[in-house]
Amino acid sequence: QVQLKETGPGLVQPTQTLSITCTVSGFSLTSYYMQWVRQTPGKGLEWMGFIRSGGSTEYNSEFKSRLSISRDTSKNQVFLKMNSLKTEDTGVYYCARDRYGGPFAYWGQGTLVTVSS
């Protein structure tokens, strides 16, 4: 059974760095792309980026150099790191896995991140 679960800090201060872990089970990270998407009040659903089954990454240029996606296959975990947080980054962050030759077939429950001092 495919399962994904995000774990995040909840509250982050402006200018600080966000770190979220996506822990998966029921499949191997070396066989599937893993995506990150967020949902904010201001912009709705936004694709952030992904890490391929081979380990290379692709990012939405909207996040420029603020975003980094990595993984630890031995722990079945994917990581999102984003620096220089702003209040507009407040929202729910999701990890998701592909199926049917495309993205977002399986989703985690999401983790709410609030950027506030």
Place this chain on the structure above:
Amino acid sequence: DIQMTQSPSSLPASLGDRVTITCRASQDIGNYLRWFQQKPGKSPRLMIYGATNLAAGVPSRFSGSRSGSDYSLTINSLESEDMAIYYCLQHNEYPLTFGSGTKLEIK
């Protein structure tokens, strides 16, 4: 970036109705179009992939179609469990982009 223009933003409907939601792509995306359903407090759920294919477990009253750059999600014989927000997504090129959502609600 490819813009996905979704309409309507809100759709009041009655149980048993047939409803259609549309997304128009600003550039050619082929059939790289997916539809998602999101209920309050829940993660989005994949409903349609490849513009016309039902994802596993999705009731057959849902269907997807394409006419040129217009993509539609149709729900036949609305049930109460279908009340949700629906989003389209293009994954033909980066950045992947979502529509702004259609809130389907009971009239």
